[in-house]
Amino acid sequence: MRATRAIIRLDAFRYNLRLVRSRVGSARKICVPVKADGYGHGAVPLAKTALEEGAEFLAVATADEGAELREAGITAPILLLSIPLPEEIPELIVDKLIPLAGDRDFVRELAATAEQGGEVLSVHLKVDTGMGRIGCPPESAAELAALIAGSKHLKLGGVATHLAVSDSLKQDDVAYTKEQLTRFGRAVEDIKKAGIDPGLVHTANTGALAFHEDAFFDMVRPGILLYGYAPAGAEQVLPVKPVMELVSQIMFIKQVKKGETVSYGRIWTADRDTTIATIPVGYGDGLPRRLSGDFQVRINDAWYPLVGRICMDQCMADLGPNTAIRRWDSVSFFGADALSAADLAAKLGTISYEITCGINKRVPRIYVDT
Template sequence: MANTYAYIHLKNLSHNLARINAIAQGRKILPAVKANAYGHGAVEIAKHLEKQGISSLAVATLEEAMELRESGLKSDIVILGLMCPSDAAVAVKNDFCLFCSDIGYIKMLENSAKKIGQPARINLEIDTGMGRTGCMPEEAFSIAEYIDKSPYLMMYGISTHFPVSELADDDFTASQIASFYKTVELIKKRGIDTGYLHLANSGAIINYPDSLADMIRPGISLYGYVPDTSLSNKVSLKPVMELLSKVIFIKRVKKGSTISYGRRWQAPCDTLIATVGAGYADGYCRLLSGKAKVRIKDRLYPVVGTICMDQFMIDLGPASDVKLYDDVVLFGPSGPDAQDLAELIGTIPYEITCAVSSRVKRVYIN
């Protein structure tokens, strides 16, 4: 039996969706379930969202889209990432909505659609400042016109993306919103159906009401975290994932004893050391060595020594009531949470939850 499990609190997921729905005020919601739903398990998360009334889901790749469709999900599936030409026919045949950024890519999809005899659904992405994918605003009209005139292309929507929407009252984000709406207005004036207009990621949903448009795209907020801690008091969210392992060994060591690879930690006194049955192969980052604390019952214990591939050690102190096979909370709703761990190693909670590996069984509760 495995020592480590990721417990997925579906009640917390429902809570977060309700908070997002309250902000959306009836607008369509396109939740991001890419990257295995940020590590939470894409299929089960998507099934739960469908039960909550969600009818569209966003993924990054064709493989992620196929996994959802083959699991029996009925929702519209939007592929946010760009694909290789060899994948185009499969994507079009399965009626996925496809993000596009340039006319050459769109023509490639159009050719696939023509061969299949089925229109390709297109989402035109405009780069208003992200600097990643997306056409420039001045190119958007001619591309939209091409899509509108082609019998083998259908406009699903037009979108953009924000790099710093977690910052409130930010001039750059405001300029992106203005640029997007100005560009869309020019397209609409020519009688072109723009489909869904969508700009808002998690930060913008909280900070920029004028970006909500027709549809919003929550990501990390769905899973219980804000993209920046400055937003914590603006919306009440609950972490969905709880990563637990177990104490698998306890021994007393003498003052001066060293623990784990590199001998980087030395016992300051005679103490009890517990070994926990999880490591960086489970997604508990090695950079947390000597920095993190874990929770057993209602008490926190420091991680000591270098985190190993399958195990790590904690200092219980000279006396402890911790026993073999006690549960150890690495992160979760009752703390520490993924944000706490992220701050220790200079990253973001997205990376903490996404890192939980496939060998860790997800258990869905509530």
């Protein structure tokens, strides 16, 4: 086991799921996205925990991600959120994944492949109400729903859209989200007027969970919220807990004299005699190199700055001239009582998703469920 580890707190994940359940009520279904290896937390353990807590659906981005869940013995419904290649369709049919479809050509491709295997494939219609990625225009939803429902080998299991700025409280963004919901509502009504059962109607992502109760419909799809990060302004409504903590241990301690430099590029020079700790975490593990010289770590309940360039496998902290810290003492980078992934993201001008997803496979995950 490496000194560097990602501690995954399943108890915090359970807590966050229960917050969502209390927010949306018992009648609505919860779809838990576990794409990108569960946002870096581990898809299979998080999926199993979500289902234990009463989540009804899971969601992935690729057919391979869905296959991983099936191979782990998971039988719950799994939404496939991205469009697969034609050659991947047989695989998703075998694994009983539920694709999103938003154009006639793809619907026909799904129907033809399902027919070859004698299967009936559940499909959710994706409506593009303003996200601008995939999906049909709202005015075409009824026509496409009829194409799906009219196929002997397809079944319309649901209708969905995705909200672009639901996590923002800016006036223009709130208005945009309301307009998206209006367009979506009209599309669903058009489907119903055509005599077609739309199945599960769903759109609410993390931002909508916090700020737009009119987006809850039949099922909600909270993403990063479940992993411990709510949009700004939602802390009172959804006080979630971070699920991942990145920790390590000091592997080497040395004395550095005033005027000496540390690490690549010699960007840091000691302004006094001091003590430097080397920690086996670097950008090869997912610690962004851009944090060099602008980040602190927690060591034994105190905070110390990282100095010099973050390397692929190591980084260095300035412990000061007088220290009781010793080799193998623990170091926390983010999560739990340390800085959060959101704090790192704010420094880098990015989002917490990128931080947790970036902690790569060479960092072992340790699952804690208290």
